[in-house]
Amino acid sequence: MAKPKRKYKRRYDNTATVLLFILPALIPLIVFWIYPILRTIWLSFTNWDYISPTYKIVGLKNYLSLLRNPRFYEALGHTVVFTAGTLFPSIILGLILALLLVKNFRGSGILKFILFSPWITPTVAISIVWSWIFKVDGGIANTILTALNMSPLKWINSSDTAMMSVIIVTVWKSLGYCMIFYLSALERVPGELYEAGALDGAYGWRQFVDITLPSISPTTFFLMIITMVNSLQAYDQIQVLTQGGPSGSTRTLLYMYYQLGFNEFNMGQATAVAVVMILLTVGLSVIQFKVSEKWVYY
Amino acid sequence: MNTRYSDNRPLPLRILALLGKILILGSASIFTAFPFIWMIVSSLKTKADILNTDIFFPTEPQWNNITSILFNSPIPRYIFNSAWVSLVIVALQIISGAMLAYALVFLKFRTNKILFAVVMATYMLPVAATYIPSYIILADWKMLDSFRGLIISSTVSIFGIFLLRQGFMQIPKGLVEAARMDGASHWRALWEVVAPMTKASFITFGLMNFISTYNNYMWPSLITKSSEYFLVSQGLRAFFIRDGAYGTEWALVMAASAVVVVPLLVLFAFTQKWFINGIGGETGIKG
Amino acid sequence: MAEIILKNITKEYENGFQAVKNIDLEIKDNEFVILVGPSGCGKSTTLRMIAGLEDISDGDLYLDGKRINDVSPQDRDIAMVFQNYALYPHMTVYQNIAYSLKIKKVPKDEIDRRVKEVAASLGLTDLLDRRPGQLSGGQKQRVAMGRAIIRHPKAFLMDEPLSNLDAKLRGQMRVEIADLYQRLNTTFIYVTHDQTEAMTLGTKIVVMKDGEIQQIDSPTNLFNYPVNKFVAGFIGTPTMNFFDAECLEENGELYLKTADGKIVLTPEKQQKLREGNWVGKKVTGGIRPEHVRICSEEETAFKGNVSVFELLGSNAIIYVQCGEERIVINTDETAQQEHGKELFLNVKEEKLHIFDPESERTITN
Numbered sequence: 043m044a045k046p047k048r049k050y051k052r053r054y055d056n057t058a059t060v061l062l063f064i065l066p067a068l069i070p071l072i073v074f075w076i077y078p079i080l081r082t083i084w085l086s087f088t089n090w091d092y093i094s095p096t097y098k099i100v101g102l103k104n105y106l107s108l109l110r111n112p113r114f115y116e117a118l119g120h121t122v123v124f125t126a127g128t129l130f131p132s133i134i135l136g137l138i139l140a141l142l143l144v145k146n147f148r149g150s151g152i153l154k155f156i157l158f159s160p161w162i163t164p165t166v167a168i169s170i171v172w173s174w175i176f177k178v179d180g181g182i183a184n185t186i187l188t189a190l191n192m193s194p195l196k197w198i199n200s201s202d203t204a205m206m207s208v209i210i211v212t213v214w215k216s217l218g219y220c221m222i223f224y225l226s227a228l229e230r231v232p233g234e235l236y237e238a239g240a241l242d243g244a245y246g247w248r249q250f251v252d253i254t255l256p257s258i259s260p261t262t263f264f265l266m267i268i269t270m271v272n273s274l275q276a277y278d279q280i281q282v283l284t285q286g287g288p289s290g291s292t293r294t295l296l297y298m299y300y301q302l303g304f305n306e307f308n309m310g311q312a313t314a315v316a317v318v319m320i321l322l323t324v325g326l327s328v329i330q331f332k333v334s335e336k337w338v339y340y
Numbered sequence: 341m342n343t344r345y346s347d348n349r350p351l352p353l354r355i356l357a358l359l360g361k362i363l364i365l366g367s368a369s370i371f372t373a374f375p376f377i378w379m380i381v382s383s384l385k386t387k388a389d390i391l392n393t394d395i396f397f398p399t400e401p402q403w404n405n406i407t408s409i410l411f412n413s414p415i416p417r418y419i420f421n422s423a424w425v426s427l428v429i430v431a432l433q434i435i436s437g438a439m440l441a442y443a444l445v446f447l448k449f450r451t452n453k454i455l456f457a458v459v460m461a462t463y464m465l466p467v468a469a470t471y472i473p474s475y476i477i478l479a480d481w482k483m484l485d486s487f488r489g490l491i492i493s494s495t496v497s498i499f500g501i502f503l504l505r506q507g508f509m510q511i512p513k514g515l516v517e518a519a520r521m522d523g524a525s526h527w528r529a530l531w532e533v534v535a536p537m538t539k540a541s542f543i544t545f546g547l548m549n550f551i552s553t554y555n556n557y558m559w560p561s562l563i564t565k566s567s568e569y570f571l572v573s574q575g576l577r578a579f580f581i582r583d584g585a586y587g588t589e590w591a592l593v594m595a596a597s598a599v600v601v602v603p604l605l606v607l608f609a610f611t612q613k614w615f616i617n618g619i620g621g622e623t624g625i626k627g
Numbered sequence: 628m629a630e631i632i633l634k635n636i637t638k639e640y641e642n643g644f645q646a647v648k649n650i651d652l653e654i655k656d657n658e659f660v661i662l663v664g665p666s667g668c669g670k671s672t673t674l675r676m677i678a679g680l681e682d683i684s685d686g687d688l689y690l691d692g693k694r695i696n697d698v699s700p701q702d703r704d705i706a707m708v709f710q711n712y713a714l715y716p717h718m719t720v721y722q723n724i725a726y727s728l729k730i731k732k733v734p735k736d737e738i739d740r741r742v743k744e745v746a747a748s749l750g751l752t753d754l755l756d757r758r759p760g761q762l763s764g765g766q767k768q769r770v771a772m773g774r775a776i777i778r779h780p781k782a783f784l785m786d787e788p789l790s791n792l793d794a795k796l797r798g799q800m801r802v803e804i805a806d807l808y809q810r811l812n813t814t815f816i817y818v819t820h821d822q823t824e825a826m827t828l829g830t831k832i833v834v835m836k837d838g839e840i841q842q843i844d845s846p847t848n849l850f851n852y853p854v855n856k857f858v859a860g861f862i863g864t865p866t867m868n869f870f871d872a873e874c875l876e877e878n879g880e881l882y883l884k885t886a887d888g889k890i891v892l893t894p895e896k897q898q899k900l901r902e903g904n905w906v907g908k909k910v911t912g913g914i915r916p917e918h919v920r921i922c923s924e925e926e927t928a929f930k931g932n933v934s935v936f937e938l939l940g941s942n943a944i945i946y947v948q949c950g951e952e953r954i955v956i957n958t959d960e961t962a963q964q965e966h967g968k969e970l971f972l973n974v975k976e977e978k979l980h981i982f983d984p985e986s987e988r989t990i991t992n
Contacts, residue, residue: 057449059447059526060443060447060449062439063439063440063442063443063447063526064439064440064443064455066435066436066439066440066495067436067437067439067440067496067501068440068455070436070492070493070495070496071458071459071462071496071498073477074470074474074477074493074494074496075462075465075470075496075498076458076462077473078469078470078471078472078473078474078477079462079465079469079470079473081472081473081476082469082470082472082473085472085473135368138364139364139365139368142361142364142365143365153365153369154612154616155608155609155612156369156372156373157368157369157372158608158612158615158616159372159373159376159605159608160372160375162551162555162604162605162607162608162615163376163555163601163604163605164554164555164557164572164573164576164600164601164604165555165557165573166555166557166573166574166576166577167572167573167576167597167600167601168375168597168601170576170577170580170593170597171375171376171378171379171594171597172375174378174382174590174593174594175375175378180390180391180393181393182378182393185393185394214371214372214375217368217372218372222615222616225616226616226617267464271464271466274466275466275467275468277468277557277558278557278558278573281557281558281577282577282580296466296468299468300468300558303471303472304562309472312472313472316466316468316469316472317469319466319468319469320465320466320469323464323465323466324464324465327464
């Protein structure tokens with residue numbers, strides 16, 4: 043009965059319609075996303091300096107010189123410190139705040155508003171305010187420390203404390219964002235779960251560990267990836283507060299990429315750093331996906 | 341909801357827990373709100389007040405700090421630039437994103453799944469890695485240092501495509517089919533049937549992307565050099581470096597920041613629920 | 628007003644599954660065609676191909692002589708009522724009904740006139756400002772029909788339109804659809820798995836199974852002259868009784884030997900059996916419950932004991948357990964039959980169906 047020759051013609055949604063619907067997004071996606079990524083990878087094997095019209099393929103030279111460059115390891119280390127330093131406080135504090143705010147009470151709306159508001163304000167504007175707060179002489183941060191009988195810090199002016207200062211600003215900004223995600227995750231934990239847990243004698247801390255945490259684990263997972271990607275790409279606050287200094291103590295990979303590419307026009311090296319960042323993102327995502335199979339319960 | 345914490349602990353413990361809650365929430369709120377408050381009170385101070393760290397409130401509010409920013413500085417121009425560039429970009433992102441999301445959900449074509457995988461993969465990648473080649477492209481097109489360059493390089497939002505796709509998937513396919521049977525083209529089905537039903541996703545998309553484009557700093561600062569094309573973040577930083585001179589004109593710098601930030605806070609106050617629902621509820625994060 | 632022809636239509640999915648296998652169907656202008664069959668038989672897929680919602684893998688589809696395989700649904704001028712109604716939740720009843728006219732750029736005042744006319748004919752006048760969320764199932768159903776009617780389409784397609792309604796409402800809407808068909812004088816194609824709906828509504832019924840058409844016929848013919856055991860069993864409630872038998876000859880007359888006796892055959896049936904060389908072979912007999920009769924012990928074909936007796940009012944259903952098999956009787960003798968009572972059964976000879984036990988095709992009806 044079935045004919046040997048089958049004509050597969052997807053005629054229902056004809057190609058013209060499909061193209062019409064996907065091209066407005068696909069063309070910019072290709073031109074400003076996919077092609078640049080591929081081009082970045084290609085450039086990382088060249089010695090292009092942006093000014094010269096010609097360039098040579100230099101193979102792995104850019105990568106090898108990166109691997110020999112102590113600045114690169116420094117930047118990598120700063121990136122790790124910065125990422126970990128923003129990731130864990132934001133997620134843990136965000137969860138604690140969400141737990142305290144999940145039950146509505148008088149004023150909880152205003153608290154949510156306050157806690158989330160940093161996320162919608164421009165990082166540049168708010169970093170300027172923070173740089174004023176962190177000012178060594180006459181900054182309010184040191185005034186408060188002195189009032190509390192603690193010794194004042196040099197904040198963004200010392201390589202010992204600059205990274206901490208940048209992390210404080212970043213956590214300040216992303217805290218509310220994590221909180222909002224957790225709030226809606228907590229609201230969606232089915233009430234029956236708690237009832238069933240209560241029948242099994244799960245209250246308080248046990249209830250939290252056995253029921254709440256597993257139920258919101260997908261959100262935790264998502265936030266870890268998002269915060270990580272954001273941390274890898276943090277630029278605004280670093281540019282305003284420290285420009286990677288003092289003495290490179292806040293120079294992350296991204297900032298190094300920026301300096302190599304747009305200050306020194308060493309495109310080969312810059313794109314090599316970019317490729318490292320891409321690999322890092324992909325690698326960390328893959329690891330998180332793998333690990334998440336053990337502790338994320340969908 | 342009341343089953344969440346069946347609290348039958350003794351009274352003193354409960355009071356302690358309440359105090360702890362107040363302490364944590366209170367200090368978190370103060371920590372969060374303080375920079376805003378400090379920015380606002382500082383913006384009204386005189387130079388003398390600024391240097392005296394013992395006084396919190398301005399001795400006499402210097403409203404002319406604000407008025408000089410509003411009428412005698414480039415800040416309003418930057419705000420205007422940011423606002424209209426963001427509006428255009430978000431409008432384009434909504435159109436392109438809605439069409440792609442519609443195609444992914446309602447159109448049948450062979451490469452549907454591949455296309456979604458590509459979009460998904462780009463979502464994860466660090467956008468900064470695209471900046472050098474994108475810069476070169478805009479340079480080739482003679483679009484550096486122009487609004488056109490800013491706009492044309494941002495006409496697609498991958499986040500938005502995700503958000504809308506998530507919303508569209510909630511719509512029964514039969515509704516789009518009914519519209520097709522009623523004689524509607526896919527274009528009409530998208531804007532007259534699908535879009536009105538996913539209004540919330542569209543509003544969230546619009547607001548979130550408006551804010552992030554409005555605030556965007558790195559990419560605009562790389563491609564625009566003339567102050568007439570500055571968006572607000574870049575403009576503010578230029579103002580900070582030039583007039584602020586790292587220290588002497590803090591009151592004015594704070595006033596400029598306040599002029600930039602306060603309208604956003606007001607906008608947020610009125611649209612809060614779209615952010616909160618959109619971020620937590622409709623981005624399709626299970627859990 | 629349309630004539631629809633399906634020629635060698637096949638629907639094959641990418642995984643190789645054939646939902647519809649090479650079917651041919653001619654639907655004449657003004658017919659009420661029912662596609663009926665168990666779930667998964669390809670009836671909905673066929674309808675959706677006619678609508679243009681599903682692409683056709685192979686074959687040709689003609690509407691009024693024009694091949695429309697490549698015409699998109701919006702340009703086919705065919706209306707469809709969906710199983711879940713598919714009303715636009717953000718539009719009022721008025722806007723739902725008017726939407727297709729708005730798309731066609733019909734002038735406002737004409738839209739208004741036609742919407743009101745349609746609403747009046749469906750009893751929706753008071754509901755025009757409501758939204759679908761505020762309507763009951765039956766009301767939604769009417770709006771869905773109104774949305775189809777207003778366009779004066781070439782054909783109406785209905786995909787299980789009554790399956791979401793409760794039994795009482797379903798009966799009522801069935802009558803309304805029949806009435807609608809009389810008024811509109813248009814081609815209807817209607818998909819259902821419910822054979823009662825099929826029998827009461829259709830002028831032509833297409834019975835499908837596993838993607839293939841089993842039989843296309845009028846309700847009466849389908850009932851009286853099923854082409855195979857599947858159709859015989861699918862059409863009619865309670866279902867036809869089937870039993871094993873052997874075709875034997877005695878004194879030049881053919882008869883069926885059954886479990887407990889024999890069934891006499893009419894001359895026509897005897898002739899069919901002879902022509903098909905069935906003498907001495909096993910066959911499958913089929914008899915509808917209303918054609919089973921209670922008889923004396925001497926002439927019995929089956930004997931068994933009453934297991935269930937259901938009084939339905941003017942008639943009664945008796946389930947008789949005859950050894951392994953169960954025979955169902957539909958009778959207007961409504962006197963109570965005791966559970967366990969022994970009954971002797973035979974059939975009304977002229978109503979007997981005989982099937983090939985291998986191919987399940989009908990030997991004689």
